[in-house]
Amino acid sequence: MNTDKNVGRPLSRLEGREKVTGSARYAAEHPLEGVLHGYVVSSPITKGKIVEIDTLEAMAIPGVVDILSHLNRPKLAWFDLQYTDMDAPPGTVFKPLYDENILYNGQPIALVVARDFETARYASTRIVFRYHQEPHQTCLEKHLDKARAPKKGLATALKPPPPPPTGDFENAFENAAVKVSSEYRHGTEHHNPIELFATTTLFQGDGKLTIYDKTQGTINNQLFIANVFGLHYKDVRVLAPFVGGAFGSGLRPQYQLFLCVMAALHLKSNVRVVLDRKQMFSFSHRPPAVQQMRFATDINGRLIALGHSTFAETSNFEDYTEPTSNWSHKLYPAPNTLFEQKVVPLDVYTPMDMRAPGGSTALHAIECTMDELAYKLNIDPLELRLLNYSDVDPSAGKPYTSKALRECYLKAAAKFGWDKRSAEPRSMQRGNKLVGYGMATGIWDAFQFPSRVQIMINSEGKMIVDNATTDIGTGTLTVMTQIAADELGLEMADVEFRYGDSKKPFSMFQGGSAITSSTGVAIVIAARSMRKKLLKKAAEMDGSPFRKAKEEEVVFSSGHIHLKNDPTINISLKDIVAFNKGAAIRTTKMGRPHMLKLRKYSLATHSASFVEVEVDRDLGTITLTRAVTAVAAGKIINPKTAKSQILGSMVWGISKALHEESIMDPHLGKYINANLGEYHIPVHADIGELDVIFADEKDNLINELGTKGVGEIGLVGMPAAISNAIYHATGKRIYRLPVHFDELI
Template identity: 65%
Template sequence: MNTMTQIGQPISRLEGKLKVTGAAKYSGEYKVPNLLYGYVVSSAITKGKIIKIHTESAEKIKGVVKIFTHLNRPGKAWFDMQYADMDAPPGASFRPLHNDEIKFNGQPIALVVAETFEAAREGASMIKVDYQETKFQTDLHSNLAAARDAKKGMATLLKPPPPKPTGDFEKAYAESDFKASGEFIHSTEHHNPMELFTTTTLYDGKGKLTIYDKTQGTINCQLYVGNVFGLHFKNVRVVSPFVGGAFGSGLRPQYQLFLSVMAALDLKRHVRVTLDRSQMFSFGHRPQTIQHTRFGATQEGKITALNHTSVAETSQFEDYTENVTNWSSMMYPADNTLFEQKLVSLDVNSPMDMRAPGGSTGLHAIEATMDEISYKLNIDPLELRLINYSTFNNAEKKPYSSKELKACYLQGAEKFGWYKRSPQPRSMSRGQKLVGYGMATGIWDAMQLPARAEAIITKDGKLHVKSAVTDIGVGTLTVMTQIAADEFGLNMEDVLFFYGDSKLPFAPIQGGSFTTATVGTAIVFASKALKKKLLKIAKTSNEAFKKAEIEEVTFKNGMMIYKDCSISFLEIINTNKDKPIRTTNFGYPHALKLRKYARAVHSASFVEVEVDQELGTIKVTRALTAVAAGRIINPKTARSQVLGGMVWSISKALMEETIMDAQLGKYINQSFAEYHIPVHADINELDVLFVQEDDKIINELGIKGVGEVGLVAMPPAIANAIYHATGKRINRFPIHFDELMES
């Protein structure tokens, strides 16, 4: 047994002071002697071949050491990269500087390495390239005839294909008392974390590398570098303790990692490569997607028919896809269903997971269609969800391990004041502003993967816990320390959590809202094993513990307590000849138990908007998201996660969009000046409510992730609120004010 004191407490992030004071070092901030700097040259065309690269002028610049191109890249570099990245979709991963072929606009075609960053950048600006351009296709809408089934790209555990059809959808839909349908268009969005992608590779002179990289997976990058460059994994160490935003963009190794390592190995020097802001638009985007829905319902509001299809872009060399159409049958039981996902290969870089991939896209279509049905039925949108409420997952034909979504609806509606809403569109106003209320349901998978953790009682009686997991700014360091502290009944200051280093025990990439469940469970497993070791040693030195069973022992404040007797960790260490006591253990999901259940985290978002009657401008004046995510380890960091998703929801619904010029095959707003994201003035009253959910099935801690669920429900809630305010249903994201201006 142990005394729980830390879990559930709103503890501030342990690394917070380091970040706000500038003491935290990011991948491009390490002071390294004799460091070389690399600057990437990007392709100016979208598709074709390089005829000649003119490097003469660049080579004359003082400080330029070497210019790497496809013509002189080191020949020992490998080039079977498909299995070098644990997050790679099916296909052939992009190979930087592989040959003269151009696959997408902005593709890296050269690396200028110099003694200073300024010399490298100047050298890059001096390089001229002769191209042979060929015809390209970058527009999804004009290439829909080339759409093909997406199942090949959904062959992984984390991305299952849509559920198989059930019943007779077409017949059921035709015979439905009420119908709603729509086309939903989502523009491209690009990752724009504050920290630029940087890799600093240190070469030790003996073939060993220490790499500081912006990544969501230190071990994934270690495996990538080892496989790609033919290095023993033990000779590659990847370190990433602080990450200035990632949200999926750091799940895969980005090309600056490859270029930095390549140059360091070739020159036998330390090399740093940093991508500039415009180069951040050459990878890492949420794909443009077109969806269609058709829902049928009875007069009483029962959904009887569900049809959801999507077509999204991918690259010519990988089949990236995401779960877009899987969600509605997980939420609303219907006997007649038809779901399809298709892909169109375009001349772009592969899309990439972006916070709540597929969910934030698919839920918009689903929840806006449900909203439309509610108005046709003259049933309150919240009441329609309650009519179709189920604790059973129709897609998997399994009950949920826990589902407190109804509590999210009811508690959220009460706190938000939902029932003060006037039901009719355009019936609420404040002065010249139309006021609208909207709500929507959210869902995200509650996943867990295997991971390892090491737990150590040190010579001074402290607890050290180790895992290679990164902390991308979500509070991982803090919550893992809380979990470990409670396992041993310790105060937070008596626990040190070591993380963000590939030399530490295995952890998967940080994403998918599975990190706390994954690494937290590994810590529980390691702690249980370490407790048994401590008891075994205690039995050899303390007669009172001879007959003790581990279940009968309490751990508190550095002590083991059995009945009226106690022994300190320091005494046990002394018995162990002053040697630390350690154990490393795997944490894993209980597959046999879990296979009987569906697992998900649920939410409900409520939004109020104001729309200017003359200008059409939109303001989200207040919003609330209620979340059921099992046991909340840290309400403060969890709330911050959901709030961050709500801010991004405003961005997704109203602002964020990368615009492709189909004639140039190029994104034309590759800067923060023209890629619009919210500022402080755009954010008003946001609130988060966690409802109580006790899940004794899902894992040892009863926890679910909250990283993505804050983003899935609020965008459709915003769209639904705009409809309620104006009577206009806009199904294209982002929603532009000109579509709402009075004619």
């Protein structure tokens, strides 16, 4: 019986003190005796071949141990095989130091290993490379003629292609009473977590390794290393107890992991490799995209045609795709639809998932197009969305397990004061500032992955829960502890959740807003098994009052089992373990989605975002003064950590709309602002008053907890809401993100 003493409470993070005091150790901070330091050398050219490498001067520097390149690296079976990790797109995975070919700018081409970091870094500047350069293509908008359908692969299950066309789109759009045809362009964004990507490898001999890595998936990286280096997976242990931000950048094993382990095995020594900030721009980016939108309604504002075509960047060796065009029909019904998604292979590294991949890009174009329709129809933008509201998923014809989006609209609009909006663009002002109101809808998948959990009750009657998941700063440790405590009626202090370790039971990587519904559900299932075991063991005790008690006749509370009809009759979990000769009582169970039951439904979280901006009349500078986001995400386990997730997402949405952009120089084929001085991310002064509301959404179908993830839903609606507010303030519709102030002068 779940007494829900902790679930639903706004509790602070259990590991918060360790993080703010600096005692939490990240991947590059674990002290190892005699650790060598590796420094990655990156290619300064974009495409071509390495003709010569001269390392004589670098190797002569005191403290330099070795310099590894394609000329002298250890031979690995993996280099002759195609190996993919859990999150790999179709194609041929990038292999560091494979051969002389340069595939993209910043590609790792050597690893200098020295006795200290500074020596390794200095020695990297003394290596002489000669290259043969070849013409490159790195600009998406100049090569749209190369667009093609993406290849299919294992990732297609999580990233499906757009739904097939319906009706007669071209005819319906051509003859529609009101229509909008527009093109949206989105710049490149790069992951910039506060923790740099790093790996520390402890070489233990006999093929055994312990690896501290910045990752969202310890088991994913464990299997990757075992396969690449021909090791038994049980001899490879990957630890990630603390992760300083990731949100997609740590889903795949990054190249510093491979290089660090290769050096450790080759030199039979402990090795650490840390990338610098510039090297963080050599992978992990949200791809630029061009979206062509064609929406049409009848004279009353009901959608009759939806057209959404997306062209996005990928590498020349892998086909990375983000479901972008899919989202139009998941939100709005229309009898005539046409969706397509194409990729443009370029001489860049493979793009990667970045918080709300596809969704944040798609919803900007979709919701700005809806806003443009509203103005053409002379209908309030909120009214237009309510007019086209659907309780079912139009793309699949299935009802949602739950959908409280209407409540999100109404609650957020009331809190924001949407009714005070003057409909005419450029009609609201505050001093020398033009004031604009904008709103947008958000939607994101409600994923659940298989997850295995072990629960143990020890001799002190305390509960230990083991799972390999990571906590990338989302509050996973705290939330899992809350769930586990309530399932056995324990205090939080009597529960230890052990995680971030590939030796623990299976977990997918932490991503897709899925871990609470994955590992959390597995805890519920394992706890049910544990209750049965404990009650059975209690019934075996001499003179036990629980000999004939059934599970529904007892309650677990305060570390005891009580009879419901007489709570004074109880036995402690500690005494049950003592009766078990002091041996801990264990159970291991797998949680998984109810595929058969859920196949009749669509699963999604929903949100509504309302924002106010001020635009300086003379300078065109944009300030977001306030924003409200309402979210429908089923049961909220911890309102404090959940709100924190939404706030963080909203900030990222502001950043996507107004700040973040990696600038590619097409002549050099490289990003020219690969640093935090010129890659703009928001600071405190850029963020106005933010508010979060949770809709009262009960979902008894989706899983045993009734939960949906909140990690990404707060981001998807914000860029469009901001863009729409800018239009309302200025009367200028900007079709490119981020919005630059000079476009408003």
